[in-house]
Every structure is written in structure tokens, then in C-alpha cells.
Amino acid sequence: MKSDPTHPLGLRQRLLLWILLPLIAVFVVSILFDYRLAQETANTAYDYSLNNAALDIVAYIHTVGLNSELHLSPEVEAMLRSNAMNKTFFAVRNADQNLLTGDADLPIYPGSLHERPPFVDDVYQGEKIRATTHRVVIDGNEITITVAETMRERDHASHRILLAITLPNLLVIAATLLVIYFGVRRGLAPLVHIENQIASRSPHDLRALDIEHAPREIRPMLARLNELFESLRLAAAAQQRFLADAAHQLRTPLAGLQTQIELVAIEGKYLRNEERLARIEESVERIAHLVTQLLIYAQTEPAASANQIFQPVALHELAESSASTFIDRALLKNIDLGFEIKPAITEGIAWMLREALGNLIDNALRYCPTGSTITVCSGICSGHPYLAVEDNGPGISTEERDKVFERFYRIPGSASDGCGLGLSIVQEIAQLHAVIIHFSESTGGGLTATLIFPASTMQNE
Numbered sequence: 001m002k003s004d005p006t007h008p009l010g011l012r013q014r015l016l017l018w019i020l021l022p023l024i025a026v027f028v029v030s031i032l033f034d035y036r037l038a039q040e041t042a043n044t045a046y047d048y049s050l051n052n053a054a055l056d057i058v059a060y061i062h063t064v065g066l067n068s069e070l071h072l073s074p075e076v077e078a079m080l081r082s083n084a085m086n087k088t089f090f091a092v093r094n095a096d097q098n099l100l101t102g103d104a105d106l107p108i109y110p111g112s113l114h115e116r117p118p119f120v121d122d123v124y125q126g127e128k129i130r131a132t133t134h135r136v137v138i139d140g141n142e143i144t145i146t147v148a149e150t151m152r153e154r155d156h157a158s159h160r161i162l163l164a165i166t167l168p169n170l171l172v173i174a175a176t177l178l179v180i181y182f183g184v185r186r187g188l189a190p191l192v193h194i195e196n197q198i199a200s201r202s203p204h205d206l207r208a209l210d211i212e213h214a215p216r217e218i219r220p221m222l223a224r225l226n227e228l229f230e231s232l233r234l235a236a237a238a239q240q241r242f243l244a245d246a247a248h249q250l251r252t253p254l255a256g257l258q259t260q261i262e263l264v265a266i267e268g269k270y271l272r273n274e275e276r277l278a279r280i281e282e283s284v285e286r287i288a289h290l291v292t293q294l295l296i297y298a299q300t301e302p303a304a305s306a307n308q309i310f311q312p313v314a315l316h317e318l319a320e321s322s323a324s325t326f327i328d329r330a331l332l333k334n335i336d337l338g339f340e341i342k343p344a345i346t347e348g349i350a351w352m353l354r355e356a357l358g359n360l361i362d363n364a365l366r367y368c369p370t371g372s373t374i375t376v377c378s379g380i381c382s383g384h385p386y387l388a389v390e391d392n393g394p395g396i397s398t399e400e401r402d403k404v405f406e407r408f409y410r411i412p413g414s415a416s417d418g419c420g421l422g423l424s425i426v427q428e429i430a431q432l433h434a435v436i437i438h439f440s441e442s443t444g445g446g447l448t449a450t451l452i453f454p455a456s457t458m459q460n461e
Helices: 011-064 073-082 154-189 189-199 216-266 275-298 315-324 325-332 350-365 422-432
Strands: 088-093 099-102 119-124 127-138 140-149 312-315 335-339 345-348 373-381 383-389 436-441 449-453
Touching: 011 088, 011 119, 011 127, 011 140, 011 154, 127 312, 140 312, 154 189, 312 315, 312 350, 315 335, 315 350, 315 373, 315 383, 325 335, 345 350, 350 373, 350 383, 350 422, 350 449, 422 436
Parallel strands: 335 373
Antiparallel strands: 088 099, 088 140, 119 127, 127 140, 312 345, 373 383, 383 449, 436 449
16 A cells, blocks of 8 residues: 655554554455345246246136137236236247147247246346246146346346345444544544644753653553654763863963953053054953853853753843843943833742843943943733833844844944854753743833743732
């Protein structure tokens, strides 16, 4: 059995198809046998009646005797020919095959004196007939009696018998298919459960599948799948450990290098070339920022955060404490960093949400020019807690809003010294918390970045 490779049949469809085809074949064969049986049953009954009609004529001949001609009374002939659906024909001939009475053109069919006469199917006057010929000796004279009738009533009876046999069979097959359908559906329920279990996972969820209650036939496959998950999880964990260790190890020499540069600056070694000193300090600061972002990114990926526990988080308090750490940077750039905070509580990992909000504020400070305004907001809208950072800076074009979440991506022509990991970190944290990130144009013409949390009843507590 072949199926379209682009749309392969499911296991349920395959099972039902392979069960249905044999049932249909059995049903067709059964119909053929039933039809033959119906015809034989109808023929047996009507042949008996046709044979009795011939015997009735024999009895009448005994009664009236023989002469050169045999005349049947109208009553007797009406009795022989009377039938609501069939037409009856007969012919009585002497030994010389001369017609004594009946239909002259009715053929004579094989028969003998000492054997049971056979029944023959033929066509007479444009209609199918069934006929029989009796040969008897009456008063020393051999008489041939042929009786025939049309097949209308026989066919009608055959159809009725066939219908009476077919309908129950059809109902049995339909009931069988219904039982099989629900049986297959019930039998495949564990597969559907496993399918839903896998479909509900995120791409980073590599936990082993529960195979204890899985059908015995698919346990080996699930065991191999769990081994694959374990290998991927170990590989991802090793990658996270390497990234975290590398970032951690780089922070120490970078901190020492930054301290030495500051000491050199204090000692006045670069008085003649302050621009070069500023460039060195800026480069070291960017490397330190990149290393810090790499470490945070490693800690926020699902493989590293699988054991983190969600707890109630007051978003208004988190917004206030997180934004306060950026006040000095805002003052250096003459940026007005303010708050519009309303109470909002959700469940999450506090330090991750603080990092997400901090990256949004950091991006706003990096991209907004001197004299801009940045507002950090929190609250509840339509039952959903939210955090938002609004600015009147250059914003992000609609075409770039999907690209900015890519790692190390920077908007072309941007004058910022960012490393391109900030919004990637925000996205990882948002996916872990089922948070929607929404970009919109702010009232000042800049950008409003909003983190919309799942609806919660905790704000009423």
C-alpha cells in the first residue's frame, strides 16, 4: 500500500485501512455467495410450483381422456395462466409432436419418461423464462407437456432474499468498524499522550520522557529517544559550563587590566595622549561588558536555568531598584530617567527579571542621545502585569524589530557601543517566563519596549 510521501498516513489511518480493506473484500465475496444462494432458494420454490402446474395438466388429461384434440375449459386455462407478476405458458403435444392445446410456438425441451425432468432457462417472446418438459404415457399414448413462466417474480424474490441477507451483514460490518474505530482510538491513546507531551515542550526542554506507562511496543523507541535527549542535554550543559567558565575566567584579568589602566591614568602617564587613554578605557569597558553579558546569557538559557524555582515577584519594587542603578549613567549623559510605577505582582525568577529590565534600560541609555527622557513603568493592564521602558530616542524600525533578538546583531549605522546580546538575553528570559515582548512607538516618537506577563490573580492578594 503506497501513500503520498509528502502526506504520510498516520498509524491510526493505517490500522483502519488495513482492517477495512479485508472487511470490504469479505463483504463483496459474501454478497456474491448470498446472491447465488438467494437465486437457488427462489428457483427451488418456483421450480416446485412450475412442476406442480405440469402435474395439474397431467391430472386433467386423465380426467377428460384423450382424442385428436384436447380442449381445456376457460376456467382450467385461467387457473394455469393466472399470476399477478409472471406470465405462464404451456403446450401439450402427442407422440407425433402435434399440438393438442396451449402455445404452439413454445419450444420442446429435453426430458425423458423415467427421469425427473430438468429445468431450463431460455428466452421466449422477448422475455427470460424458466421451463420444464414432462413426458408421460396416458392410455398407451405418449404425451409431452411443456410448461414455462417468466422470471419476474423469481428475480423479485431473489432480490428480496438478497436484501434480507445483505442488510444484516452490512449492519454487522458497520458495527464492527465502529467498534474497531473506537478500539483503535482507545488503543492509540498512549501515543497521543506522548505526542502531546512532546508537543507541549519548548525546544530547550530535554527531560526524559515518561515511558513507564507507554505501550510495550514503543518503549525501545522511547528509550532511544531518551538517550538522545540525555546526550543533547549533556552537550548543552557542557557548552553552558564552558561559556560560563570562560566568561568567569576572563572577568578577573579584565578587572586587573582596568585597574592598571586607571592607576596609569592617575599617575599621569598619558597626559600627552589622553585620547589614546580614553580609547583604551572604552575598549576594556566594552570587553568587560561583553564578558558580563556572556555570563548572564549562559545563566539564562534553559539548560542552565532548569532548576530555578518561580516565586512571587513585586514588579514595582523590582523596577524601582533596577532602574536606580542606572541613575549615575543617566546623569552623565544628561538623560532624564524617571518612573511611573504602579503595584504589580507575578511569579518568576527575580534576578532574571531584573536582568531583563536592566538590559532594556541599558539599551535605552546607549541609543538615546543627550537630553532624552527615559521612563520605567510597571502596572497591570487587562489583568496582565507588565514592565515597560519608554524613551524618545531613535527607536527601532518595524523591519528591524525581529532581527534585534538575534545574538550579536546590531542595527546597521548604529553609533552605540553595545555588544548585541542585550535583547537576546531579554528574549531568553521572556520565553522562560512565558512573557510577550511588545515594541511600539512611544508618545515622544521613540520606542516603548513592554514585557507583558501572563494573567495572574496574585495582584489581588
